[in-house]
Amino acid sequence: xxxxxxxxxxxxxxxxxxxxxxxxxxxxxxxxxxxxxxxxxxxxxxxxxxxxxxxxxxxxxxxxxxxxxxxxxxxxxxxxxxxxxxxxxxxxxxxxxxxxxxxxxxxxxxxxxxxxxxxxxxxxxxxxxxxxxxxxxxxxxxxxxxxxxxxxxxxxxxxxxxxxxxxxxxxxxxxxxxxxxxxxxxxxxxxxxxxxxxxxxxxxxxxxxxxxxxxxxxxxxxxxxxxxxxxxxxxxxxxxxxxxxxxxxxxxxxxxxxxxxxxxxxxxxxxxxxxxxxxxxxxxxxxxxxxxxxxxxxxxxxxxxxxxxxxxxxxxxxxxxxxxxxxxxxxxxxxxxxxxxxxxxxxxxxxxxxxxxxxxxxxxxxxxxxxxxxxxxxxxxxxxxxxxxxxxxxxxxxxxxxxxxxxxxxxxxxxxxxxxxxxxxxxxxxxxxxxxxxxxxxxxxxxxxxxxxxxxxxxxxxxxxxxxxxxxxxxxxxxxxxxxxxxxxxxxxxxxxxxxxxxxx
Ligand SMILES: [Zn+2]
Numbered sequence: 001x002x003x004x005x006x007x008x009x010x011x012x013x014x015x016x017x018x019x020x021x022x023x024x025x026x027x028x029x030x031x032x033x034x035x036x037x038x039x040x041x042x043x044x045x046x047x048x049x050x051x052x053x054x055x056x057x058x059x060x061x062x063x064x065x066x067x068x069x070x071x072x073x074x075x076x077x078x079x080x081x082x083x084x085x086x087x088x089x090x091x092x093x094x095x096x097x098x099x100x101x102x103x104x105x106x107x108x109x110x111x112x113x114x115x116x117x118x119x120x121x122x123x124x125x126x127x128x129x130x131x132x133x134x135x136x137x138x139x140x141x142x143x144x145x146x147x148x149x150x151x152x153x154x155x156x157x158x159x160x161x162x163x164x165x166x167x168x169x170x171x172x173x174x175x176x177x178x179x180x181x182x183x184x185x186x187x188x189x190x191x192x193x194x195x196x197x198x199x200x201x202x203x204x205x206x207x208x209x210x211x212x213x214x215x216x217x218x219x220x221x222x223x224x225x226x227x228x229x230x231x232x233x234x235x236x237x238x239x240x241x242x243x244x245x246x247x248x249x250x251x252x253x254x255x256x257x258x259x260x261x262x263x264x265x266x267x268x269x270x271x272x273x274x275x276x277x278x279x280x281x282x283x284x285x286x287x288x289x290x291x292x293x294x295x296x297x298x299x300x301x302x303x304x305x306x307x308x309x310x311x312x313x314x315x316x317x318x319x320x321x322x323x324x325x326x327x328x329x330x331x332x333x334x335x336x337x338x339x340x341x342x343x344x345x346x347x348x349x350x351x352x353x354x355x356x357x358x359x360x361x362x363x364x365x366x367x368x369x370x371x372x373x374x375x376x377x378x379x380x381x382x383x384x385x386x387x388x389x390x391x392x393x394x395x396x397x398x399x400x401x402x403x404x405x406x407x408x409x410x411x412x413x414x415x416x417x418x419x420x421x422x423x424x425x426x427x428x429x430x431x432x433x434x435x436x437x438x439x440x441x442x443x444x445x446x447x448x449x450x451x452x453x454x455x456x457x458x459x460x461x462x463x464x465x466x467x468x469x470x471x472x473x474x475x476x477x478x479x480x481x482x483x484x485x486x487x488x489x490x491x492x493x494x495x496x497x498x499x500x501x502x503x504x505x
Contacts, residue, residue: 007478009138012041012471015069021079024438026406026421028399031438038063039428042471047424072473074432080402081422082112082429082469084409085384086291087227087370089119090128094330095374096319099128101486102380103139105315108446108479109381110431112469113409113419114140117178117202117227118147126173135470143413145176145202148190159189166193176200181209188221195222200414205231207251211242216279225289225412229353236268238275243267254334262300262345265352280360289366289412292357294390295383296372301346303338306377307500311447314484316379318496324377326501332375335501354394361400368412369405385444398438428471435462446480
């Protein structure tokens with residue numbers, strides 16, 4: 001078939017047969033192919049292994065096209081379940097990033113499901129969720145975790161108020177709550193009420209409340225996932241109860257906040273020590289999910305890498321670039337004077353953090369993939385692929401990474417019966433890419449991976465070819481071209497050029 005190559009996507013179809021792929025499933029199974037996949041409307045109906053590598057396919061063994069059906073020839077390509085981004089803020093006013101821009105960057109990178117861990121309020125997110133579920137807009141499926149207390153006229157100051165807010169959040173249709181920490185009695189009440197209602201939860205254990213309520217307390221009270229890493233070293237303290245803050249520290253000075261965070265893991269119990277093991281085992285026992293979002297802190301250990309990423313020129317909006325610039329005001333722009341000392345501390349911080357996350361996975365714990373893009377030079381979609389690379393650095397096998405990006409996310413959201421693997425009966429959410437992503441995760445970047453041909457010619461390979469959501473086939477490269485066009489348009493308006501911090505000419 002020829003797809004219309006339209007941005008809107010084609011389908012769903014009464015029958016769609018995707019032919020000739022190598023299937024990399026999200027369940028930890030190794031690749032297998034060639035495979036033909038039959039989808040009816042939005043449901044996977046058949047997964048047929050139709051031959052052997054290097055042997056011509058016997059067409060009589062292949063599923064037959066029904067009248068009115070569509071074929072998508074993907075011979076030699078790799079097919080994976082749609083990716084789940086567990087930490088996807090749908091842009092923001094401060095960044096000047098509107099949903100259409102963010103959604104297209106995500107979809108262009110195979111992200112077919114996101115969890116929004118707070119944003120512009122429950123009504124804003126629910127409206128987008130409904131439109132996405134009807135495929136009226138080009139967007140991943142959306143799970144709404146409202147920021148705790150968001151929309152409340154008064155600050156939540158009692159367990160009763162917390163419970164009432166949790167009930168009203170559920171009534172509005174949200175899927176869960178995103179916490180940033182609160183006093184213990186309020187966290188307990190809110191988590192208890194939320195659990196009773198059958199909703200899920202995430203928490204960024206911010207420093208302002210973590211001394212009395214760390215990750216372990218959250219997990220015991222029913223929190224289902226932790227974001228980033230804050231609150232975990234605190235649960236691992238053995239010789240202190242608060243972080244070793246310099247005495248002139250001010251939380252609203254973000255150089256203080258992020259610089260000292262870079263020294264936090266070394267204040268915790270060392271890897272494989274008794275306390276470290278005990279805390280890990282209790283979290284495992286509680287079926288607690290880690291959503292590390294490694295990428296969003298990467299500029300802390302290598303600012304130049306993050307700010308010089310090659311995609312900024314074509315795909316980063318001027319308003320977003322401005323937001324990233326060193327500032328005493330913008331969140332995550334803590335580059336007052338960020339140098340060698342800070343980067344080296346953060347490299348050590350990463351090693352200790354990654355050791356915990358990898359071992360958690362090895363002991364059967366659920367680790368998911370989340371990006372937290374739109375801050376700290378991390379761009380939607382691209383940063384998700386970087387997250388996959390950082391899971392690799394942490395010690396995950398590429399197949400473990402794919403499971404983290406698909407099935408684990410689906411499980412953490414409570415929807416693994418519908419998405420997360422390529423399984424008969426599940427929804428048709430797929431990522432299709434020309435190269436083997438296990439061999440080189442960089443082929444998933446929209447800008448592709450660099451390769452030399454036999455003739456010594458430099459080429460780019462990869463970039464997601466098709467993203468399929470709800471049985472609708474999107475040309476991922478066309479989505480990316482549209483983002484590029486949006487960025488060019490914005491730049492033309494003000495004759496804008498991306499410049500590195502402090503460079504004027
Ligand atoms: Zn976030």
